[in-house]
Amino acid sequence: MTGSLAATLRTAWRNPSGRTGAFLMIGLLTLAVVGPWLLPDPTAIPDLGAGATPPSTGHLFGTDHLNRDLLARVATGARISLTIGALSVALSLTVGTLIGLWAGSAGGWLDSGLMRLVDAALAIPRLFVLLLLLVVWDHVPLPALIAVIGLTGWFGTSRMVRGEAIRLRTAGYIQAAVALGAAPKRTIFRHLLPNVFGVILVSATLGIGEVILLEAGLSFLGVGLQPPTPSWGIMVLDSRNYFSTAPWTLLFPGAMILVTVLAVNLMSDALRAAFDPRSA
Amino acid sequence: MTPLLAVEKLKISFPKGAGLSVPVDGVSFAIDRGERVALVGESGSGKSLTSLALLRLVPEPGQIAAESTILLDGVDIMGLKGESLRAIRGGRIGLVFQDPMTSLNPVLTVGYQVKEAVTAHRKLSAKEAKERTVALLDEVGIPDPVARYGAYPHELSGGLRQRVMIAIALAGEPDLLVADEPTTALDVTVQAQILELLDGLRTKRNMALLLITHDLGVVAERTDRVMVMYAGQLVETAPTAALFAAPGHPYTQALLRSMPRLTGPVGRLPQIPGAVPQPYAWPAGCRFNPRCGLRIEACTSQVPPWRAAGPNHEAKCWVVEGRAP
Amino acid sequence: MAAWLVRRLLQAVVTFLAVAALLFVLMRAAPGNPLSRLTDDRPMTPAEQQRLQALFGLDQPVSTQFTRFAAAAATGDFGVSIEYYPVRVNTLIRSRLPASLLLGGTVLLVNLGLGIWLGVLQARRRGSSIDRWLTRLSLAGYAMPSFWLALILVSVFAIEWRLLPAAQMRDPLLGAEAGWVARTLDLLAHLVLPVVTLSVVTIAATMRYQRTAMLEVLRLDYILAARARGLEESAVVWRHAWRNALFPVLTLVGLMLPMLVSGSVFVESVFAWPGLGSLAAGAIAARDYPVLMATALLVSGAVLVSGVLTDIGYHVLDPRTRS
Numbered sequence: 001m002t003g004s005l006a007a008t009l010r011t012a013w014r015n016p017s018g019r020t021g022a023f024l025m026i027g028l029l030t031l032a033v034v035g036p037w038l039l040p041d042p043t044a045i046p047d048l049g050a051g052a053t054p055p056s057t058g059h060l061f062g063t064d065h066l067n068r069d070l071l072a073r074v075a076t077g078a079r080i081s082l083t084i085g086a087l088s089v090a091l092s093l094t095v096g097t098l099i100g101l102w103a104g105s106a107g108g109w110l111d112s113g114l115m116r117l118v119d120a121a122l123a124i125p126r127l128f129v130l131l132l133l134l135v136v137w138d139h140v141p142l143p144a145l146i147a148v149i150g151l152t153g154w155f156g157t158s159r160m161v162r163g164e165a166i167r168l169r170t171a172g173y174i175q176a177a178v179a180l181g182a183a184p185k186r187t188i189f190r191h192l193l194p195n196v197f198g199v200i201l202v203s204a205t206l207g208i209g210e211v212i213l214l215e216a217g218l219s220f221l222g223v224g225l226q227p228p229t230p231s232w233g234i235m236v237l238d239s240r241n242y243f244s245t246a247p248w249t250l251l252f253p254g255a256m257i258l259v260t261v262l263a264v265n266l267m268s269d270a271l272r273a274a275f276d277p278r279s280a
Numbered sequence: 281m282t283p284l285l286a287v288e289k290l291k292i293s294f295p296k297g298a299g300l301s302v303p304v305d306g307v308s309f310a311i312d313r314g315e316r317v318a319l320v321g322e323s324g325s326g327k328s329l330t331s332l333a334l335l336r337l338v339p340e341p342g343q344i345a346a347e348s349t350i351l352l353d354g355v356d357i358m359g360l361k362g363e364s365l366r367a368i369r370g371g372r373i374g375l376v377f378q379d380p381m382t383s384l385n386p387v388l389t390v391g392y393q394v395k396e397a398v399t400a401h402r403k404l405s406a407k408e409a410k411e412r413t414v415a416l417l418d419e420v421g422i423p424d425p426v427a428r429y430g431a432y433p434h435e436l437s438g439g440l441r442q443r444v445m446i447a448i449a450l451a452g453e454p455d456l457l458v459a460d461e462p463t464t465a466l467d468v469t470v471q472a473q474i475l476e477l478l479d480g481l482r483t484k485r486n487m488a489l490l491l492i493t494h495d496l497g498v499v500a501e502r503t504d505r506v507m508v509m510y511a512g513q514l515v516e517t518a519p520t521a522a523l524f525a526a527p528g529h530p531y532t533q534a535l536l537r538s539m540p541r542l543t544g545p546v547g548r549l550p551q552i553p554g555a556v557p558q559p560y561a562w563p564a565g566c567r568f569n570p571r572c573g574l575r576i577e578a579c580t581s582q583v584p585p586w587r588a589a590g591p592n593h594e595a596k597c598w599v600v601e602g603r604a605p
Numbered sequence: 606m607a608a609w610l611v612r613r614l615l616q617a618v619v620t621f622l623a624v625a626a627l628l629f630v631l632m633r634a635a636p637g638n639p640l641s642r643l644t645d646d647r648p649m650t651p652a653e654q655q656r657l658q659a660l661f662g663l664d665q666p667v668s669t670q671f672t673r674f675a676a677a678a679a680t681g682d683f684g685v686s687i688e689y690y691p692v693r694v695n696t697l698i699r700s701r702l703p704a705s706l707l708l709g710g711t712v713l714l715v716n717l718g719l720g721i722w723l724g725v726l727q728a729r730r731r732g733s734s735i736d737r738w739l740t741r742l743s744l745a746g747y748a749m750p751s752f753w754l755a756l757i758l759v760s761v762f763a764i765e766w767r768l769l770p771a772a773q774m775r776d777p778l779l780g781a782e783a784g785w786v787a788r789t790l791d792l793l794a795h796l797v798l799p800v801v802t803l804s805v806v807t808i809a810a811t812m813r814y815q816r817t818a819m820l821e822v823l824r825l826d827y828i829l830a831a832r833a834r835g836l837e838e839s840a841v842v843w844r845h846a847w848r849n850a851l852f853p854v855l856t857l858v859g860l861m862l863p864m865l866v867s868g869s870v871f872v873e874s875v876f877a878w879p880g881l882g883s884l885a886a887g888a889i890a891a892r893d894y895p896v897l898m899a900t901a902l903l904v905s906g907a908v909l910v911s912g913v914l915t916d917i918g919y920h921v922l923d924p925r926t927r928s
Contacts, residue, residue: 017741120623123908125863127870128885128901132631135889135897213750217871220752221889236753243756244764254753261748269744335833339824370835377833382826386925387848396844397834432924448834 008198011274018270024263032082035075042072042230052246062248064238070249073230074256080231081260084146084215085208091150093204096157101192103158104165105185115162121155126214134223145224149211157203164196198275205268209261216257232257282354283310284455284488285334285373291345292329292338294559301560304329305512311456311488318499318520319492320535321509324556327492328378330509331458335369336360352456371401374449376478378461380441384433390444391417391429397451416447421477439470446477450485457482460492475502496539500524505592508532511557511567518593528587528595531568566598574599606920613916617909624905625678628898629671661687661895674898683899688891694899697884704774705880708873709865711796712803716861720808721854724815725847728823739812747809751868755802755875762798770795772877799876803868807861814857818850825849852919859912866904 012018036042047067055062061070103114121129129152134140140148168174168188178184218224219233227234235253243250292304304326311317321327332338334350336357350357357368369375377383385393395413398404404412410429417425420443433441442462449457459478463471479502482489491503499506499520506523508516508531516529527533534552554571557563563570569579576599578584584598658664661684662673677683683694723743727736763771770776776791783791822828823846831845866882873882881900888896 017737116620116623117627119620120627120905123620123624123863123905123912124627124901125867125904125908127867128897128904129631131885131889132628132897132901133635136635136892136894209748213748216750217752217867220750220871221874221886223889233750236750236756240756243760247760250753250756250760254750254757257750257753258745258748262745265744265748266741269740332829337829337832339829366835366837368835369833375830375833377826377830379826383830385827385831385845385849387923388845396836396840400835400837434925445830448830452835 005197008271008274011277012267012270015270015273017266018274021263021266021268021270024259025267028078028260028263029082031075032078036072036079039072039075040069042068042076043228044068052242052249054246055248061252062246064235064249065242065246070235070252073235074232074252076230077232077235077253078256078260080142080225080229081212081215081257084142084149085212085264087146088150088153088211089204089207091147092153092207093157093200095151096154097161097196097200099154100158100161100163101165101185101189104162105169105188107166107169111162115159118155118159121152122159126152127217130214130218131221131223134218139226140224142225145215149214153207153211157200160199160203161192161196165192168192168195198271202268202272202275205264205271209264209268212257212261212264282351284313284315284353286310286349286351287330287334288349288351289345290330290333290348290350292326292333292342293345294342296560299560301558302562303512303559304333305559305562307509307512307514309507309514309517311490313455314482314486314488315505316482316489316503317491318503318506319490319509320494320496320499320506322494322556324559325509326512326559327509328460331375331460331490331492334373334456334458335375336365337369367401370397370449370454371452372454373456373458374452374454376442376445376449376457376459376462379465380438380445381433381465383445384441386433389430389432390436390441391431394444394447394451397448401452413447413451416451417444419481420444420447420450421473422447437470438466439473442466442470442474443477446474446481450481453485454487456488456490458490458492461494462491463498464494471498478502496524496535508535511562512559513567514596515568516589516593516595516597518590518595522590522593526590526593528589528593528600529568529597530572530574530599532595534571566596609920610917613913617913621906621909624909625675625902626671628901628905629674632894632898633667633670660685678902683895686888686893686896688888688893688896694895697896698881698899698903701879701881701884704878705869705873705882708796708799708803708869708878708880711800712807712865713858713861715800715804716808716811717854717858719804720811721815721847723808724812724854725819725842725850727812727816728819728850729842731820736816743809743812746805747807749806750871751802751806752871752875754805755798755872758798758802759875769797771798774879799872799878802872803865806868807864810861810864811854811857814854815850818853819846822846822850848922852923855915855918855922859908859915862908862911863904866907 013022040046045066045068050063050067052065053059053063053067059069059071061074064070064073099114103111130148133148133152134145165188168191169184174184174187174191177187215224215231216233216236219231220237222237225231225234227238232253236250236257239246239249239253287310288308290304290307291302294301294303303324307326307330309317319327319330329338329342333344333348334357336344336350338344344358348358352368352372357365360368384390391410391413394416395409398412398416399409414425414429417428422428422440422443428436428440433444436444442465446462449459457478462478463474466474475498478489478491481487489503491499493499503520506516506518506520507514508523508529510531516523516527516532518528523532524536527536531552534550537550538552552571557567557570563580565581566572566575566579566584569575572579578598582598584596586594586596587600589595589600655664662670665673681695686692686694686697689697723739727739730736759771762769774792774795775788776795779787779791828841828846831841836845869878869880869882870886871882872878873880874886877883881903885897885900887893888900
C-alpha cells in the first residue's frame with residue numbers, strides 16, 4: 001500500500017478537478033503565508049470617515065465599512081481558517097484513530113460502551129455541541145477553539161478505525177502472528193495504518209472543508225472568535241448592514257470560504273477516486 | 281436459403297492502457313432454423329462475449345468493430361437501435377444466463393420479471409399477461425406456478441430460478457435461444473434436468489439453440505454441430521458425432537483427452553499445459569501454438585487457414601490431416 | 606421482525622439517554638456563566654444573583670441538576686427561557702416547530718427529488734461532460750457557506766430585483782380578509798429563497814450517494830439480464846436498477862438531518878424564518894441555555910428516530926430481509 005501511495009497520488013494529480021483543487025490550495029496557502037507580510041495591517045483604520053470604498057488599485061478588494069483593507073483582512077482570515085482547519089483535523093484524526101484502535105482491539109464492554117457513546121455523539125449535530133460549549137465562553141483563544149473543534153470531530157474516524165481493527169483482529173495472518181508471540185496491539189496497529197490510510201486521507205481533506213465552514217459559521221453567529229479578528233465569518237457578519245451599498249464587503253470573504261472549501265473538496269474527491277477507481 | 285443467424289467477422293475490443301484488448305477476434309458462423317449448435321471453449325476464450333454481442337449487449341467500454349455484421353434473417357442488427365433493437369432482445373433471440381442467483385432482480389417477484397418480459401414484446405391486458413406468465417412458468421416445469429408467481433428469487437432453489445430464467449428467455453417467443461453455460465452454477469443432479477428441459481422446449485417450439493459451454497460432455501448428446509473456440513477465434517467446426525470420432529484441431533483433441541470417461545482405465549486426466557493467452561497479447565501465428573504438442577515452424581509465424589477434416593468438418597490448423605470429403 | 610424492531614427501539618432509547626448525559630456534561634464543561642448577560646448589564650446585589658441562580662436551578666449540586674435535567678428530558682419540560690422569561694421553553698418550541706417542519710420538509714423533498722434524479726442521470730452518463738459538471742457544481746454548492754449564499758440571494762432577488770420577499774414567513778400587510786389562495790401564494794413566495802439556499806448547500810451529498818449506488822447496481826448481472834429481455838431503458842434504469850440503488854440513499858436521510866438542522870440555524874436567522882433554527886440563533890446572543898439544550902435534545906432525538914425509520918424502510922423495501 002505504501003508502495004502504491006505515490007502512484008495513487010499521481011492518479012489524483014492527473015485528475016483535472018484534483019489538480020484544480022491543488023492549484024487553488026497552493027494559491028491560498030501563499031496568500032495566507034505571504035499576504036499578511038506584504039499587505040497593510042488588517043486592523044488599521046486609515047480614514048474612518050471614508051467608510052467602505054470599492055476595489056481600486058490601492059485596495060484591490062476595496063475596504064470595509066471601517067475603511068480597513070479588505071484584501072489584508074481576507075489574507076489574515078485565510079491564515080486563521082487554514083490553521084484551524086489543519087490543526088483541528090489533525091487532532092480529530094489522532095484522537096479518532098487511537099480511540100478506534102483501543103475499542104477495536106479491546107473488545108468487550110469497553111468497546112460496546114465506547115461505541116454507544118460515539119453513536120450518541122454522532123446523533124447531536126456538531127454545530128450544537130460547539131454552540132453549547134462556546135456560547136457562555138467570553139473571548140475564546142485560538143488554541144482553545146482549535147482544541148474544541150478538533151475534539152468534536154473524531155467520532156466518525158474512531159468508528160471506522162474500530163471496524164478495521166476488528167476485521168484485522170480476526171484475520172488469519174494476524175492471529176498467526178500473535179500465536180507466534182507477536183504483541184497483539186502492536187501487530188494490529190502496524191497492519192491497520194496502511195489499510196485505513198486511504199480512507200483517513202480522504203476524510204481528512206473532507207474534514208478540513210467541514211471545519212472551515214463550521215468556524216466561519218460559528219463566527220457568523222457571534223460565537224468563537226470575536227471582532228476585530230478578521231475571521232471570514234466575522235467579515236460576512238460585518239457586511240450584513242452594508243452589502244447593498246458595498247457588495248464587495250460581502251462577496252470577497254464569502255467567496256474565500258467557498259474557494260477554500262471547494263479546493264479541499266476537489267482534492268478529496270480526486271483522492272477518493274484514485275483510491276477507489278470503481279466509484280469514479 | 282438464408283440461415284437464421286449469420287455472424288461475419290465479429291470482433292470485440294476493449295481499450296487497455298494505451299492499446300487494445302481483443303477478446304473476440306474475427307468470429308464467423310451461421311445457425312439454421314431449428315438447429316442445435318454448441319460453442320465450446322475454456323473460460324477466457326471469448327464465448328460469453330460472443331453471445332452478448334448477438335444482442336448488442338457488449339458491456340462498456342467494449343466495442344464491436346465496424347466491419348462486423350450480425351445478420352438475423354438477413355437483417356444486420358449492427359444497424360439497429362431503439363425500438364427495433366429492443367424487439368430483437370428477448371423477442372427474436374432469448375438469452376439464458378449462466379448464474380440464476382445473480383441474474384434475477386432480488387427485489388422483484390419472479391412472476392413480475394417473467395410478466396415484464398411477456399409484455400415487453402406484445403400488448404396484452406393485465407389479465408392476459410398474467411395468464412400467459414403462469415402458462416410459461418408451467419411450461420418450464422415450475423410446480424404450482426400460481427403460488428410461485430409471487431415468490432421472490434431468494435425463496436426459490438437454484439434449479440427453479442434457472443427455470444424462471446428460461447421462462448423469461450421464452451417469453452418473447454424467440455427463434456433462437458442462446459444458453460450461456462446454463463448449468464454451470466447448478467447442482468449436478470439439477471444440471472441434467474435443465475438440459476433436458478431446454479432440449480424439450482427447443483423441439484416443441486422449433487427454435488434454434490446455441491448452447492455455450494466449456495463442458496464437451498454436455499454437448500455430445502444434445503447438439504447437431506459443435507464450434508470450438510480458442511483465444512477469441514473459432515478453431516474447429518464439425519458435426520457433433522464427427523468431432524467426437526475424429527477431432528481435427530490439436531486443441532480439440534486435447535480438450536477431449538481431458539474429459540472424464542466412464543469406460544477405460546482410471547487415472548489422472550491429462551491437462552493441457554500452459555494457460556489461455558491474454559486478449560491483449562495473442563500469440564503470433566496459430567494462437568494455440570505455445571501449448572501445442574504438434575507445433576511446426578509455420579505455426580509460430582503464419583495464421584493457419586481453414587482446412588477440411590471431413591464432411592462439413594473444418595479445422596484451422598497447419599498440421600490437421602486433411603481427409604477427403 | 607418484531608423482535609428485531611424491539612431490539613432496535615431499545616438501542617435507540619439507550620442512545621438517547623447517552624445523548625442526554627452528553628449534553629449535560631457539555632453544559633457543565635463549558636467555561637463561563639450562563640447568567641452573565643443578565644448580570645453584566647447592571648450591578649446586582651449578591652441576593653439578587655442568588656435569586657437568579659435559584660430560578661434556573663444553578664444553585665443546586667451537580668447531581669441534583671442532572672436529576673432535574675434527566676427528568677426534564679424524560680417529560681419534555683425544560684423550564685423557563687432566559688431570554689423570553691417567563692415564557693416556558695416548551696411553549697417557545699411548540700410555536701416555532703411548525704415553521705421549521707415546513708421549511709425542512711420542503712427542502713427534504715426538493716433535495717431528494719432533484720438529487721436522486723440528478724444522481725441517476727450522472728450514473729447513466731458516467732464520465733460524460735454533464736456528469737463532470739454536475740459533480741463540480743454540486744461540490745461548489747457543498748462548499749458554500751449557507752449564510753453567505755442566503756445574503757447574496759436576498760440582495761439580488763429581494764433587494765435589487767424586488768422579486769421575492771426578503772424575510773419572515775408571511776406578509777404582515779396581508780390582511781385577514783385575504784383568501785387562502787393569496788395566503789398560500791404568499792407563503793410559497795416566502796419559502797423560495799430559504800428552500801433554494803438549503804437545497805443548494807445540501808444536495809451534493811444526495812447526488813453523490815445516488816450516483817455511487819447506481820453505478821454499483823448498473824454493473825450487476827440482473828441489469829444485463831433485464832436489458833437482454835428487451836425492456837425499455839427507463840424500465841431497466843428505474844424499476845430494476847434504481848429500486849436496488851435506493852437503499853444507500855435511504856440511510857442518507859438519517860445522515861442529512863443534522864446537516865439540514867445546522868443549515869437552518871443560519872438560513873432561518875438570515876431570513877428571520879420563525880422556526881427553531883432562528884430560535885436557537887437568537888438564544889446564542891442571550892445565552893439562553895434552556896432553549897439551546899432543548900433544541901439540541903429535540904434535534905438529536907429526531908436524528909435517532911429517523912435512523913430507526915430508515916432501518917424499518919430497509920426492511921420493508923428489501924424482500925430479502927423481510928422473511
